[in-house]
Structures are given as C-alpha cells and as structure tokens.
Amino acid sequence: MVGNSRTHRDRFYVLFRFFQLKAIVYFLYNLRLKGDVEGASEEIVKMLYGRESEVARIQSELEKCISSSCSMSIYISGPPGTGKTASVRTVLRNLSSRYRLIVISVNCVSVNTKAALLRAMLDKLPRSCPSGSSSTLRDNAEGLLRKADCPVILVLDEIDYVQTKNRGFIYAAFQWPSQFASLAVIAISNSLDLTERELPKLKLAVPPVLLPFAPYSKEDLQRILKNKLSSNNGVDERAVELCSRKVAAMTGDVRHAMQIAQRMLPDVRYVPFSSVSLKECAKRVGSADRGACPQVLGAVTNVYRSSLSRTRIPLQQKVLLATMLRLVDKHRSTVLDKGVLLDAYERVCNMISLPTADTSGTNAALSLLESLSLLKSNAHECQLLIDAQTAIDYMADSTLFAQINNLALN
Known part of the structure; x- marks a missing residue:
C-alpha cells in the first residue's frame, strides 16, 4: 500500500x-x-509622425466600441498622402493582437459597385455565400452581421471612387451601426464635405465621428524625412528643409516627400519602414552627396510631373476644371463662390453641347478634383490649389481648354 x-x-x-x-x-x-x-x-x-493625436482618437473610439459592445462609425477625411489609411491600419493591427475581431477592409478604387462591395464584404465574413443579386447579397450580409459572435470592423477606403449610382451601399453602411451591435464602420475619403452633402439626408440615429486629417506641415515632413533617412547627419539638412517646405506648400503629401528624397539620394533604395532599421538607412545615406540642395527643385518638378502623367481625369472633371480656371482668371482670385462656379459650369456645358451632370454628378466631379488636391471646397466656396499651367497639364486637352477659355462668361 x-x-x-x-x-x-x-x-x-x-x-x-x-x-x-x-x-x-x-x-x-x-x-x-x-x-x-x-x-x-x-x-x-x-x-x-505628426499623426499621434489622430491615431489615439481612432484607438480610443474603437476601444470604447469593443469594450462596451456598442456600435459606431468614423468618417476620416483629408487630402491624399496624409496618413489616413496608415493610421487606421496601425490601430487595427494593435487591436487585432488583443481582441478577437472580424476586420473587413475594402478598397473602393477597384471595388466600387454595390454588388462588388457586398461580395468583398461577404468574402471576409464566416459562413457567407457571396453570390446572387445585390438585394440578396445585402440580406446575406445583414444576416451575418446580426449573428456575428465578436465585434466587426468594416473599413471602406477611398469611398470617393464609389460610383454615384452605387452610393446606396455607403448610405446603408452608415445606417448599420444603429441596427447591429458591436459594429464599427470606418469610411476613409479624400473629400472633406461628403458628410455635409450626403449624410444629413439620412438622418442617422448614430452620426459618424468626424476626424479630418490636415496636410502635413513643413515641420512634420522634416521630422519624418530626418527619422526615415538618417539619425547621424547623413543628409544635407538644407536639402531636407527645402524638400519639406516645397511639398508642404504644394500638397503636404508625405509620399511625394519620400519620392523626392529618393531622387535626391540615389544611393538610398526606398523600402517599407518596418523592413529596414534607421542605422542601416544612415549607412546608405552616408555616401550620398551632401550638396543636394541644387537637386531638390529638379526632384520636386520630376515627381509632380510624373504624378500628372499617371493621372487621367474624365471629361466632366476637365470641363469643370477649365471653367474654374476661366473664372479664376476673370475674378483675379483663386477662391470662387460655389454657386457661381456651378452656374458657369452648366452654361459651359450648354455652350459646347455637352450633357450637364445632375447635382449628385456635379458633386462627385468636385469630389474627384478635391481628392487629387486640385481644389478644396465647402458648402459655399471652392478654392483652386494649383497654378494654371499645372491645371492645364492635368486636363491634357489643350483644345478643350482653349475652347472654354474663349467663351464669354458674363
């Protein structure tokens, strides 16, 4: 025993x-x-860098939604290259490491019809059947959202590209937080006034949290470039300062700043930040030409010209931009009354025998031009952000520009 x-x-x-x-x-x-x-x-x-408060706000709102099993939506707006998508991804990576979540991320540049958006959403939901008509797909998606056993975060990036006739999906998405528990909808847009133009019509029970991203300032860009490229004075400080100042004055787009830095420093190969250390960057930059300042203006021109060559805008936007140029020249001001601009645009369309877009189509045309940082608008005014020659380069249609420029707009 x-x-x-x-x-x-x-x-x-x-x-x-x-x-x-x-x-x-x-x-x-x-x-x-x-x-x-x-x-x-x-x-x-x-x-x-420069987006600490925005990241903290997104994190705080989503943490609140997850911990209390409530629902909400966030509308993030700002010009291209201001860190909107990167900020959201940063927060979602952090939250996904701590909570069980279903994250559905859809880029609306390539997925921009109602049916395609719903299929992309259903592909990420468990036990889904992404086939059938748009109404069937929507019923399936809503049924799965209702049955979800963990918080769902739906990210709709670049919603400016959703075609006007398919905006019903965007409206439905903003209404879902009032219908389903533990759902967060994040819409990312280059247009600043979608909430002013469209969402008030819906009379949402749960209005979105509005989070605008301003263009990067010179100081922000300088800080980013210094920390990205060197920590040991491997780069000409004057070149970094001039590059930051030029980009901040034009668009505030950090991607343009990095492209310009890459052209100024051919020995530095641009790779994602997470895959190369600052010390390694400093070694690569150490052999770069310290007298880089004379190269900055050329690099700025090359980057923005190459950006122009990749951009093709539709006919309606070309006509709207040409009309704006005509009025800017006439009034000697880059700031125009929105009503005056839209009236002139309608008259120009009639004069050149072009079908006039309806109100939603005109607003969509303005949104696209705004997403390209060509202009900014609010409920009352529109401001041209580029010079005449750059606008003409964007249109890439000298005949159309000359035709509209010669019209008598009284």
Missing part, C-alpha cells in the same frame, strides 16, 4: 511539474508575443 501511495504521489508530482512548466512556457511565449506586437506597433508609429 505504501508503494502504491508513493507511486501515485510521484505521478501527481510529475503531472504537476509538467503543467507548471507548460504554464511558464505559455506565459513567456505570450510575454514575447506581446513584446513583438508592441515593438512592431512602435516601429509603425515611427512612420506616423
């Missing part, structure tokens, strides 16, 4: 030690995993 008792004690002790060691290993693994996640998050945030 004594031997059996000792045997049982030994077995119990072995099992106890086994599970104790297993618990220690599990704890250390999670500690390391947490450290890796936090380290990765810090690495990503380094590329988001």
